[in-house]
Amino acid sequence: MKICMVSSEAVPFAKSGGLADVVGTLSASLADDGHDVRICLPLYASISVQALKPAVSELKVPIGFGTEKIEVLEGSLSSSEVPVYFIKHPLFSKRPGLYGHDGSHPYRDNHLRFGLFCRAVFFLCKQIDWIPDILHSHDWQTALISGYMREYEMSGYFHNTKSVFTIHNIGYQGIFSKHDLHTLQLSWEVFHSEETPANGSLNFMKCGLLNADAITTVSPTYAREIQTPEFGHGMESYLRERSAILYGILNGADYSEWDPAGDPHIPAAYSAENRSGKIKAKTALQKKVGLPVSSEVPLIGLISRLAAQKGFYELCDPHRGALKRICQEMAVQVVVLGTGETWIEEELEKFQKELPNLKVLLTFSNSLAHLIEAGSDFFLMPSRYEPCGLNQIYSLRYGALPIVRNTGGLADTVRNYKPGTSEGTGFMFDDISPESIFHTTEWAVSTWYEHPEEYRILQKRAMEQHFSWTDSAQEYIRLFERLLE
Numbered sequence: 001m002k003i004c005m006v007s008s009e010a011v012p013f014a015k016s017g018g019l020a021d022v023v024g025t026l027s028a029s030l031a032d033d034g035h036d037v038r039i040c041l042p043l044y045a046s047i048s049v050q051a052l053k054p055a056v057s058e059l060k061v062p063i064g065f066g067t068e069k070i071e072v073l074e075g076s077l078s079s080s081e082v083p084v085y086f087i088k089h090p091l092f093s094k095r096p097g098l099y100g101h102d103g104s105h106p107y108r109d110n111h112l113r114f115g116l117f118c119r120a121v122f123f124l125c126k127q128i129d130w131i132p133d134i135l136h137s138h139d140w141q142t143a144l145i146s147g148y149m150r151e152y153e154m155s156g157y158f159h160n161t162k163s164v165f166t167i168h169n170i171g172y173q174g175i176f177s178k179h180d181l182h183t184l185q186l187s188w189e190v191f192h193s194e195e196t197p198a199n200g201s202l203n204f205m206k207c208g209l210l211n212a213d214a215i216t217t218v219s220p221t222y223a224r225e226i227q228t229p230e231f232g233h234g235m236e237s238y239l240r241e242r243s244a245i246l247y248g249i250l251n252g253a254d255y256s257e258w259d260p261a262g263d264p265h266i267p268a269a270y271s272a273e274n275r276s277g278k279i280k281a282k283t284a285l286q287k288k289v290g291l292p293v294s295s296e297v298p299l300i301g302l303i304s305r306l307a308a309q310k311g312f313y314e315l316c317d318p319h320r321g322a323l324k325r326i327c328q329e330m331a332v333q334v335v336v337l338g339t340g341e342t343w344i345e346e347e348l349e350k351f352q353k354e355l356p357n358l359k360v361l362l363t364f365s366n367s368l369a370h371l372i373e374a375g376s377d378f379f380l381m382p383s384r385y386e387p388c389g390l391n392q393i394y395s396l397r398y399g400a401l402p403i404v405r406n407t408g409g410l411a412d413t414v415r416n417y418k419p420g421t422s423e424g425t426g427f428m429f430d431d432i433s434p435e436s437i438f439h440t441t442e443w444a445v446s447t448w449y450e451h452p453e454e455y456r457i458l459q460k461r462a463m464e465q466h467f468s469w470t471d472s473a474q475e476y477i478r479l480f481e482r483l484l485e
Contacts, residue, residue: 001480003030004132005039006121008098008114008141012078013047013086016098017305018251018390019138019168022218025254028080029473038130040121042113043073043086045093051075055085056127061120063112064183070120072127079256087120099141110141111176111202115184118144122153131157134480136164140174143208147190150211162483165212167205169387170226170233171309174204209238213483216247216476218388219409223248231385247479250412251388252469258373258394265370270399272463278374278399285375288368289359291333298448299333300326300441301376301400303369303391306340306348306362311382311405314434316347322382322437327355330445334380335372337361376400378444382429382437386410392426396462401455402426403444405436413467417447422454425462 005027009020023039031037043049055074060067071088091113100106107113118137125131135158137145146163153161178200181188191207209215217223223246225231227239239246260278261271267284270277279295286293304310315323327334336348339362348360361368373379379395381404388409392402396413404410406428417424427444429436448455 001134001477001484002036002130002132003038003134003136003480004121004125005037005136005138006118006142006145007039007041007138008117010039010041010077010084013041013075013084014044014098017168018388021254021390022168022251023138024077024079025252025469026473026476027082028077029252029469030476031080031082033473033477035477037082038132039077039082039084040117040124041084041086042092042117043088044098045096047086049073052086056124059120059123059127061116061123062185063116063119064185068116070116070123072124085124087117087124089116091116110174111180111204112183114141114174114204115144118142119148119185121145122148122158126157132161133484134162134164136166137208137212138166139168140172140204140208143174143204144184144186145208146211146213147186147207150190151186162213162480163211164214164216164480164483165208167208167215167217167226167387170205170217170231170235171385173206173233173235176202176204178202205235206238209235209242212245214245214247214479215239215242216249216479218249218251219412220248220250221411222385222387222408225385225408247475249472249475249479250409250467251390252472253390253393253397253467255397255468258370258397260374260398263370263374265367266374270374272399272460275399275459275463281371281374282377283375285335285371286333288371289335289361291335291357291359297331297333298377298445299335299375300378300380300403301372301395302334302336302338302380303372304336304338304340304381306338306344308341309384311384311432311437312341312344314382314432314437316344316351317434318347318350320434321347322434322441323358324351324355325434325438326441327351327358330442331449332357332445334358335361335376337363337365337368337372339364373398373400377448378403378427378441380437380441381405381410382432383407383410384432389413393465393467396425396465399459399463401444401458401462403437403441404428405432406430413465417458419447419451419454422457424458425465426458
């Protein structure tokens with residue numbers, strides 16, 4: 001099959017979250033299976049053009065009240081020969097960032113930026129005489145692909161092409177003023193229908209949901225959850241209407257990068273059969289962050305975007321948050337790595353000054369993330385909702401038992417410990433509250449101290465779990481084949 005991945009992010013070129021990892025790794029996995037996979041990305045200011053070559057000198061793309069001239073450059077994924085086409089235009093290359101100058105202030109013209117990007121994909125495919133069987137778009141930034149397909153392309157070159165839209169996080173929808181409609185050269189019908197009347201705004205996510213031939217999301221549990229008011233963010237009724245074409249396909253882990261058996265970022269290799277190297281990683285982590293070196297005290301790692309979605313209100317609320325109680329009332333060490341909302345960063349810095357067993361690193365470091373996974377005995381991930389999550393999958397492989405909420409992809413990848421039976425791979429709670437986080441962490445820590453043999457059995461079983469992209473890619477292939485049939 002010819003598969004065109006249309007995304008605003010893909011590793012190693014542009015990344016703000018897990019979307020980039022998914023697009024890059026899934027594309028490589030599909031190509032490894034023999035399919036002709038190509039990626040389309042905007043050429044952001046942060047992307048170096050030194051290794052890129054010209055692909056199309058000029059495309060004239062209709063948008064707004066006229067046309068825009070676009071150049072296309074070509075590169076490839078570092079891990080494979082998958083071609084990557086970069087849409088070059090000042091809307092992407094003349095300002096910093098992917099979606100805004102910083103993470104909290106999006107550009108006002110994002111509707112124009114990503115409308116132009118989506119429209120350009122069709123003109124690029126025609127120009128290079130490569131019409132895909134599958135157009136696979138990801139999240140709100142590329143949701144207009146199926147809208148442009150319906151409005152302009154279904155009776156032409158793309159009449160045999162099927163569109164697939166993947167929801168990575170339904171909490172981010174791309175909502176703009178209805179007055180921006182003329183800029184996109186689309187009709188109201190692609191954003192609304194008789195069953196889903198206009199509500200006075202343009203919702204890119206909704207356009208993808210209403211017009212795609214198939215909708216996927218990144219775990220089976222999340223596919224069920226987003227059809228409910230608690231998790232649907234206002235899109236639940238549209239998803240229930242199209243539930244027959246909604247599929248939950250679990251993201252995979254890139255074990256070529258995330259495996260302690262061959263990880264260059266940790267001091268010694270280890271595996272489920274021989275875990276001696278994990279003690280060396282713990283010692284190295286304790287020294288690195290300035291904690292007392294001890295193998296007798298359990299170490300809890302937390303690597304995350306610092307946001308309310310990730311459970312940080314319940315962790316850091318200055319009056320009843322769980323994190324301070326965990327550090328004060330349990331014999332543990334805690335290491336937090338991440339950046340995000342200012343108030344969370346400020347609270348964590350306050351806690352660090354008060355709590356000698358808490359170390360906070362307000363940065364992003366890939367090598368340090370690997371060391372925390374390897375050096376931790378537990379991994380805390382108390383998300384309010386989690387479409388899939390990758391860190392809990394990494395922590396399983398690294399033998400850091402996950403402490404997670406029973407939601408989304410966390411529920412699909414972690415099995416709750418059953419005391420006295422040694423069954424399970426981690427520790428889970430249902431209610432999102434400071435008390436639930438505290439008591440589940442207390443349960444995990446007491447297992448470490450009081451039932452060390454059961455902890456070791458759980459750890460070995462966790463490290464033996466397997467969630468690879470090879471399996472996920474096969475599910476996508478089966479879906480694509482059904483659509484084309």
